[in-house]
Amino acid sequence: MSGTPSSTTKTRISSFFLMVIFVTLALSLAALIFAVSVLDQNTEAAWILLLLGFLGVTLSTYVLFQTRRRLSKLRIVVPPVTTTIECKKCGFKNVREFQRGDYIFKEVEPCQKCNDKMLITAIYREVKEKEKERFPV
Amino acid sequence: MSLLNIIASIAALQNGIAQGPFGDTSVSWILNVLFYVIFVVFIFYGQRIQMYVMLREVEGSLYKLKYIREEGRKITVETIREIGKPQTDPAARVDRFLEYFTIGPQDLDPAGIVWKLEHILDVRDIRFKDEVKLMAPAADETQANNLENTLEAAMALNFIYKVIRHYYLLGKKTLSLYVIMQIQMILPLVMREAEAYASAVKAFAYGQPIGDGAGALVAAKLMHGQETRKIAKDCVVATVPFEGRTAYVIKTEGPGGNVGKPGDAVKAIIEENEGKIASVIMIDAALKLEGEELGEVAEGVGAAIGGPGVDQFKIEDELVKYHIPVNAVIIKEDIGDAVSPMRKEVFDSIDKVIERIKQVILERTKEGDKVIIVGVGNTIGIGQ
Numbered sequence: 117m118s119g120t121p122s123s124t125t126k127t128r129i130s131s132f133f134l135m136v137i138f139v140t141l142a143l144s145l146a147a148l149i150f151a152v153s154v155l156d157q158n159t160e161a162a163w164i165l166l167l168l169g170f171l172g173v174t175l176s177t178y179v180l181f182q183t184r185r186r187l188s189k190l191r192i193v194v195p196p197v198t199t200t201i202e203c204k205k206c207g208f209k210n211v212r213e214f215q216r217g218d219y220i221f222k223e224v225e226p227c228q229k230c231n232d233k234m235l236i237t238a239i240y241r242e243v244k245e246k247e248k249e250r251f252p253v
Numbered sequence: 254m255s256l257l258n259i260i261a262s263i264a265a266l267q268n269g270i271a272q273g274p275f276g277d278t279s280v281s282w283i284l285n286v287l288f289y290v291i292f293v294v295f296i297f298y299g300q301r302i303q304m305y306v307m308l309r310e311v312e313g314s315l316y317k318l319k320y321i322r323e324e325g326r327k328i329t330v331e332t333i334r335e336i337g338k339p340q341t342d343p344a345a346r347v348d349r350f351l352e353y354f355t356i357g358p359q360d361l362d363p364a365g366i367v368w369k370l371e372h373i374l375d376v377r378d379i380r381f382k383d384e385v386k387l388m389a390p391a392a393d394e395t396q397a398n399n400l401e402n403t404l405e406a407a408m409a410l411n412f413i414y415k416v417i418r419h420y421y422l423l424g425k426k427t428l429s430l431y432v433i434m435q436i437q438m439i440l441p442l443v444m445r446e447a448e449a450y451a452s453a454v455k456a457f458a459y460g461q462p463i464g465d466g467a468g469a470l471v472a473a474k475l476m477h478g479q480e481t482r483k484i485a486k487d488c489v490v491a492t493v494p495f496e497g498r499t500a501y502v503i504k505t506e507g508p509g510g511n512v513g514k515p516g517d518a519v520k521a522i523i524e525e526n527e528g529k530i531a532s533v534i535m536i537d538a539a540l541k542l543e544g545e546e547l548g549e550v551a552e553g554v555g556a557a558i559g560g561p562g563v564d565q566f567k568i569e570d571e572l573v574k575y576h577i578p579v580n581a582v583i584i585k586e587d588i589g590d591a592v593s594p595m596r597k598e599v600f601d602s603i604d605k606v607i608e609r610i611k612q613v614i615l616e617r618t619k620e621g622d623k624v625i626i627v628g629v630g631n632t633i634g635i636g637q
Contacts (some may be wrong), residue, residue: 164283194455197594216459219508220470221477221636239462239634240600241593 337389
């Protein structure tokens with residue numbers, strides 16, 4: 117990017133935030149291990165520690181995955197655009213990726229079969245449909 | 254190991270307070286205390302907690318908006334460098350351009366406001382074209398039009414980011430739930446629009462046809478192979494024999510990104526024919542409602558044209574003058590599809606639209622009549 121440093125977007129997660137997540141995860145794991153080791157001597161305390169440990173592990177893993185998801189969402193997805201070239205004389209069709217300078221009704225390279233001029237007849241993008249909405253329409 | 258010692262001491266303490274006043278065991282005692290603490294906290298700080306959750310959500314979206322805006326700017330600068338071959342770095346000029354604004358005319362006395370608005374839009378258009386020429390001296394007319402559209406999309410992204418940032422900071426500063434709430438509520442719609450403009454920047458930079466160009470594509474298909482002439486600013490017309498009638502097919506001159514002045518073009522054709530036009534048929538892309546199919550074709554009456562309203566006013570004015578009926582055929586799409594590269598569903602609907610036009614002409618006009626067919630929309634990536 118050619119912009120000034122101040123205009124650059126920080127997409128990185130702060131190291132302090134990551135540290136907090138990892139410390140919570142470590143503490144929770146320690147609580148779980150300790151709970152297992154004192155299960156015979158002090159059952160009640162062991163259950164509390166197990167509960168806290170599980171809660172801590174679940175929460176920190178969830179937050180960690182959420183942060184990763186947020187980073188992956190920060191991308192502009194551009195679906196591929198295709199150009200269809202057709203020969204009006206012999207009907208030969210060629211579908212290729214869009215190239216800068218293409219436009220509908222532009223005359224392009226001669227036909228491979230009959231050597232007549234070919235024409236761009238279509239430029240579009242195809243999007244894979246997500247699952248249809250369940251609302252009965 | 255010291256950590257484990259602390260945990261062990263806590264556990265020992267808990268053993269000591271077993272059989273507390275709230276229940277039979279220490280577990281229920283702790284749970285009871287915890288419940289009351291949470292209850293009290295939520296009574297006094299519930300709204301504040303809700304506000305922080307909302308602020309966090311807006312902040313997350315703001316990061317995404319900033320990223321999208323930076324990407325838009327980056328693509329614009331790179332395209333200008335690639336196509337325009339400028340002598341100096343265009344980044345500073347692009348940054349200045351992104352802050353451009355247009356002040357609408359005063360509407361206290363609405364008489365004549367359309368002409369004032371048209372004048373302001375003309376000045377804006379000339380100014381934008383001049384700026385693009387300075388930024389990209391090597392660009393030809395088509396490329397300059399595409400660059401102008403790219404810059405406008407980048408401008409829109411910049412504006413969206415700034416407005417959301419304004420409300421976010423205002424909410425943080427005033428800690429007013431209602432300031433934060435109103436921005437949080439419209440955020441999903443704003444994000445949808447921003448994502449649409451992000452793909453628009455790329456489409457404009459590459460010169461790809463966009464969904465909004467569906468009307469222009471219909472006109473292009475009808476006039477292809479016929480002789481065209483310039484009729485108004487950035488508009489061409491072709492005289493096409495159509496089902497025993499004479500059709501004047503109007504479209505914006507492509508393949509550069511442009512919407513032209515179809516209002517002036519329709520007016521010129523009507524005046525040329527001294528008002529002897531049997532029908533005007535307008536084709537445009539229109540916003541669909543959720544649940545409607547993309548590329549659905551619908552038919553109605555009225556001047557189907559968007560934008561600031563100047564062209565719609567001119568067309569309606571002329572139609573009333575000569576009592577000419579106006580029919581409209583629309584292709585339904587959402588805002589995202591309208592400004593991003595044309596989808597296959599929209600492209601496939603073009604033939605259906607042509608069939609519908611044929612039907613309208615056969616039903617509403619007689620043989621030998623003259624009709625005007627106007628393909629409205631941005632003609633980027635569409636020749637004629």
